[in-house]
Amino acid sequence: MIEHRTIADLGSHDSPDDVNELTRALASGFSGTSGIVAEYEAAIASLYGVEHAIAVSSGAAAVAAALSGIDHDPGDEIIVSPACPICTVLPILAFGLKPIFCDVAPDGFGLDQQDLVRCITARTRAVIEVPMWGYPIRSDETAALVAKHGIPLIQDLAHAHLTRLNGDWIGRHGSIACFSSHDCKFMSTGEGGFVTTDDSLRAERIRSYTRFGNLTGESVGVNLKLGGLLAALGLARSRHLLAHRERRLRNRARLLALLNNHAFRELPVVTGGEVNGYALLLQSAGHDGRDLVRYQQAHGIPSDVGKYDNKPLFLLPLLTAYERPCPNATRLLRSLTTVPLHPDLSDDDIDYIAKVLNGYAPTR
Numbered sequence: 328m329i330e331h332r333t334i335a336d337l338g339s340h341d342s343p344d345d346v347n348e349l350t351r352a353l354a355s356g357f358s359g360t361s362g363i364v365a366e367y368e369a370a371i372a373s374l375y376g377v378e379h380a381i382a383v384s385s386g387a388a389a390v391a392a393a394l395s396g397i398d399h400d401p402g403d404e405i406i407v408s409p410a411c412p413i414c415t416v417l418p419i420l421a422f423g424l425k426p427i428f429c430d431v432a433p434d435g436f437g438l439d440q441q442d443l444v445r446c447i448t449a450r451t452r453a454v455i456e457v458p459m460w461g462y463p464i465r466s467d468e469t470a471a472l473v474a475k476h477g478i479p480l481i482q483d484l485a486h487a488h489l490t491r492l493n494g495d496w497i498g499r500h501g502s503i504a505c506f507s508s509h510d511c512k513f514m515s516t517g518e519g520g521f522v523t524t525d526d527s528l529r530a531e532r533i534r535s536y537t538r539f540g541n542l543t544g545e546s547v548g549v550n551l552k553l554g555g556l557l558a559a560l561g562l563a564r565s566r567h568l569l570a571h572r573e574r575r576l577r578n579r580a581r582l583l584a585l586l587n588n589h590a591f592r593e594l595p596v597v598t599g600g601e602v603n604g605y606a607l608l609l610q611s612a613g614h615d616g617r618d619l620v621r622y623q624q625a626h627g628i629p630s631d632v633g634k635y636d637n638k639p640l641f642l643l644p645l646l647t648a649y650e651r652p653c654p655n656a657t658r659l660l661r662s663l664t665t666v667p668l669h670p671d672l673s674d675d676d677i678d679y680i681a682k683v684l685n686g687y688a689p690t691r
């Protein structure tokens with residue numbers, strides 16, 4: 328019998344610079360156009376080696392802002408996987424655009440290249456990829472394919488801060504990347520997000536959209552700016568993000584070294600990819616992964632899959648009209664569970680998680 332523990336779902340994101348930066352923002356002004364926001368944007372641009380970073384009020388705002396950076400008319404099509412959160416798809420609907428659900432490649436969240444070709448039409452305006460739980464996908468291949476069709480690649484990297492592909496940040500493989508810094512994500516400002524791009528024209532359009540079209544009355548926009556106090560937190564925490572990732576990766580390495588149960592495996596990491604340690608993704612072998620979800624929850628280990636019920640998005644009422652056959656996505660979503668890796672987990676917590684998972688036997 329293993330002694331029961333309750334494992335915390337989320338860790339703290341505190342950094343030693345938080346209070347200093349908040350104090351500085353309080354003293355110097357903290358609207359969405361204040362200097363501290365520009366400093367935060369410069370820090371993000373420098374961290375990722377991109378030309379432009381635009382801070383916004385949420386990850387959903389980041390997706391909407393990214394869509395404002397591409398040309399589209401109502402009824403145009405955006406290709407996206409059905410294995411992502413509805414948060415990615417709602418902004419598509421809000422713009423009067425049609426989501427076209429493309430299947431994923433087997434055993435991963437990257438788009439299936441053959442199905443992607445089938446999804447592309449004369450009305451395709453963008454492809455959105457979503458590397459879930461920080462696991463890299465082959466965005467390089469997607470980018471090469473869509474470039475041949477003149478279609479921009481948007482990456483929703485809400486989970487994939489600091490995820491790498493081919494020795495570079497995965498966000499540098501697309502046209503526009505969007506991030507969330509909601510408290511439950513890899514990096515937290517409480518609520519918040521940002522968009523990155525190397526394309527100056529797109530950056531200008533995105534910035535304008537998030538600021539009421541610069542109030543000129545020439546283009547549509549709303550107010551999606553991030554407030555200065557949250558930007559101050561982002562600035563402070565961005566300096567410690569690499570160390571934060573190292574602690575998560577250390578927890579992952581410790582846990583993987585202890586696991587010895589063949590009822591599941593870690594989701595395969597694509598060639599050339601490096602995870603960020605946002606969560607450990609486990610894939611059940613030959614049985615319904617929800618069995619493992621229920622088992623770990625009963626032992627006090629939270630699973631995002633238990634929280635959100637992973638199913639293809641076209642099964643949701645708003646999206647049934649967009650159903651397409653996506654057998655890989657359907658199978659993938661039913662096979663998975665997540666395990667926390669956040670920096671607040673002690674070695675004892677990791678050892679407990681390993682003991683619990685090693686004791687799992689499928690009920691069927």
Ligand SMILES: *Cc1c(COP(=O)(O)O)cnc(C)c1O
Pocket residue numbers: 385386387388390411412414415457483485486507508509518519520
């Ligand atoms: C969380 C999430 C969002 C939305 O981010 P918020 O900051 O909560 O608005 C968008 N896309 C993905 C993939 C997410 O996980």
